[in-house]
Amino acid sequence: MLDLLIEHETLSRSDVRTLTGLSKPTASSLLQRLEESGLVRPSGLGDTGPGGRAPQLYRINPAAGHAAAVDVRPGSVRVRISNIAGAIVMERVEENDQAANGPESAAAIIRSCCDVAGLSPDQLDAIVVSVPGSYDIATDTLNYVGHLPGWQRPSVGAELRTLFPDASVAIENDVNLAAIAERHAARGESESFFLFWLDDGVGGAIMIDGALHRGSRGAAGEAAFLLIPGAVFDAESRTDGALERIVGDQALRGLAAAAGHEAATAREALSALLDDPTAAPVVTELCHRYACAIVSVIALLDPARVVLAGELARLGGERLRAEVARQLAAIMPAAPQLTLTVATDTPILDGAMLMSLEIARDRVFTT
Structure with a gap:
């Protein structure tokens, strides 16, 4: 049901029954439980139906979680933060010689973006960091990143997870993320x-x-x-x-x-x-x-x-x-x-955001 609410933005009880095949009592009970959990909230009334009553609509509570996408390039870092419903709440580009100088520099920019968005860093459920190199999960190291000196040291993933202990942190190759954006755009x-x-x-x-x-x-x-x-x-x-x-x-x-x-x-x-x-x-x-x-x-x-x-x-x-x-x-x-390509002009950041939202929703929706 949560996935359907992400897809359709708003649904009534009747919509839920139609899309899931659940009985009327079960659909109503499930919506009530999700509302009590803080994951779903009422969102106005729909069009008046045959009985003359407008149905109550529901949507994902956007404050239920947040995801961050980070695109690290030589001399720049771009950060985007979205709420769990996928709406962008903050985006910023930092361009200077120190911006991409390792995980701590990226972390400082992420924290600064959180401050501007009125969020605490521990409210981020997922962070996906894009790098122009390949990430070896087994050794927690980046290869082919000679143009990013601050990211050449070992255990870069562990360092980021230490800096953001409340988030699920992932590092991904930039072109892989562009492919995720392409898959999404070319459905x-x-x-x-x-x-x-x-x-x-x-x-x-x-x-x-x-x-x-x-x-x-x-x-x-x-x-x-x-x-x-x-x-x-x-x-x-x-x-x-x-x-x-x-x-x-x-x-x-x-x-x-x-x-x-x-x-x-x-x-x-x-x-x-x-x-x-x-x-x-x-x-x-x-x-x-x-x-x-x-x-x-x-x-x-x-x-x-x-x-x-x-x-x-x-x-x-x-x-x-x-x-x-x-x-x-x-x-x-x-x-x-x-x-x-049919993806947008920011495919790497878009792909990172799609991946981050998927991780965040999995964490929030299964809690």
Whole structure:
């Protein structure tokens, strides 16, 4: 019944009976118990029915619990806090050199957001922290986070749980969380897909039957380490990834420079290449590299669809998608559907929020 109230926002006793198949006395008794527990509260009257009486409506008590989502990036931390019903009560971005300097810095920002929202930190039931790296649950360590020095030490999860002992704390890879947001936004589509993340760096996430596949060490989907034709394997490739070397930020800026366009970021580089008709062969070559990487994934996973996501995928839009699809068709006989992301422009934070709310509701609703 609580899940139905989350889905429909408000329900009457009659709605509950219809949706659950419970008898009238049982539905009424259950609603009364939930109201007494503080999880449900009356929410006005519905439309007048055939008998001339307007039914009492009920909704989840939004103050019954709270969840926090945290997106940690080099030089910035974004925090969002929602009540148990999913309404955002606070969101803030902290941008400075110290913002992402380890769990204690993130914790300070979370506490500050709680203060602004009028909450005590112990009112948070769940906290999900997104990081651009892979989290090994067994060893409680983060890998591939050389760009986040404060998060390289061991037991980062234990440290966060010590800082927030009343919350259920989880650490998750940023692209995995983007895949959760994609699954939510693309409801009705196949729930088995590979999300190919194109941004300053390259990454991936594997969704199988609606569930993330993280691998034995949390490193499944680390597409930066795919070794495709044209990639060079050397000491730098071993640490940064061979695919990253030829499609990442530095590589894109190099491609743009060779075409006569100086760019400070990967986004500027791709934008310049797309706007320059004479650079079309360079865009084709870039899409060929993307396609070669995707082929390797398809050969192993055979996903129902492949989703292009990240800032560069959004920037390239249909032109980029169509060219990668054309390259895929030329390389292999039967490629799966290739689509652009339908998630919002903050998929990582949205995915973290969805995951945090799921954990919080499980804690609150089963108490």
